[in-house]
Amino acid sequence: MQVSGLSVALGGRPVLDGVDLSVLPGWTAIVGPNGAGKSTLLRTLAGLQVPQAGTVELQGRSVHRMHVVERARHLAWLAQQGHTTGELTVRETVGLGRIAQLGLLGTPGPADAAVVAQAMALTECAEWAQRRLQQLSGGERQRVLLARALATEAPLLLLDEPTTHLDAPHQVALARLFDHLARDSVQPRSIVTVLHDLPIALRADRVIVLAAGRVVTQGAPFEAGVRRALEEVFQGAIRIEVDARGRSRVELALDEPQA
Numbered sequence: 303m304q305v306s307g308l309s310v311a312l313g314g315r316p317v318l319d320g321v322d323l324s325v326l327p328g329w330t331a332i333v334g335p336n337g338a339g340k341s342t343l344l345r346t347l348a349g350l351q352v353p354q355a356g357t358v359e360l361q362g363r364s365v366h367r368m369h370v371v372e373r374a375r376h377l378a379w380l381a382q383q384g385h386t387t388g389e390l391t392v393r394e395t396v397g398l399g400r401i402a403q404l405g406l407l408g409t410p411g412p413a414d415a416a417v418v419a420q421a422m423a424l425t426e427c428a429e430w431a432q433r434r435l436q437q438l439s440g441g442e443r444q445r446v447l448l449a450r451a452l453a454t455e456a457p458l459l460l461l462d463e464p465t466t467h468l469d470a471p472h473q474v475a476l477a478r479l480f481d482h483l484a485r486d487s488v489q490p491r492s493i494v495t496v497l498h499d500l501p502i503a504l505r506a507d508r509v510i511v512l513a514a515g516r517v518v519t520q521g522a523p524f525e526a527g528v529r530r531a532l533e534e535v536f537q538g539a540i541r542i543e544v545d546a547r548g549r550s551r552v553e554l555a556l557d558e559p560q561a
């Protein structure tokens with residue numbers, strides 16, 4: 303995906319200001335302070351927010367000009383407050399993801415059921431297949447909505463705060479799942495996540511630091527420029543160090559006096 307000169311204004315205020323970036327294969331984490339424009343950027347990449355200027359292209363075509371079902375075949379989007387119909391069961395909800403491949407009128411067959419079952423297994427929600435969404439906790443619902451996104455088989459996943467509501471083991475499992483999906487030998491996916499959770503974000507292949515509607519920097523989490531940009535945009539409230547294995551480790555600067 304190629305993004306050029308993207309500018310978005312909401313309520314008469316500029317929210318994104320000339321954003322240029324390329325979504326490369328692998329896992330990309332978008333991070334930055336509250337109000338930086340992260341969700342707006344993701345919505346615009348997903349074709350849901352029309353920009354005042356600039357383009358978002360997938361394989362040379364504007365996502366904003368694609369028909370909604372065609373777009374769903376190319377990319378899956380998970381909202382920060384994911385929309386669900388509480389009356390549906392988990393299996394039915396995940397099954398909705400198949401509309402991306404079948405269209406609105408298609409009839410799912412055994413191959414579709416297998417994709418749905420695999421998506422539920424990957425996010426560990428298969429054991430609730432018959433339960434209704436309204437009977438699930440926030441974290442459980444989040445995993446079902448992620449399974450719905452996986453069931454689309456779209457090669458690009460745009461996920462807004464996918465770790466929200468998840469307990470620590472499931473956050474870790476999700477980071478491993480993103481690694482696994484990005485490196486799958488049969489069906490590798492590009493994954494873009496908006497994340498406040500910096501320890502998870504720093505496990506991504508690539509980090510985009512956004513502040514005040516602009517890309518401050520982008521690169522691998524171990525790059526000094528990325529670490530410096532993060533410490534700066536978060537105003538010294540975090541410290542990032544690189545460990546012996548070359549991994550970036552983040553810590554809240556709880557014991558240091560704030561300037």
Ligand SMILES: Nc1ncnc2c1ncn2[C@@H]1O[C@H](COP(=O)(O)OP(=O)(O)OP(=O)(O)O)[C@@H](O)[C@H]1O
Binds near residue numbers: 312341
């Ligand atoms: N519908 C809207 N009308 C006017 N302003 C909006 C609207 N939606 C968002 N904004 C403003 O746009 C800016 C960016 O919002 P956005 O949700 O993209 O930020 P974010 O980086 O995802 O923030 P957070 O980390 O708090 O989720 C904020 O200042 C927000 O108040």
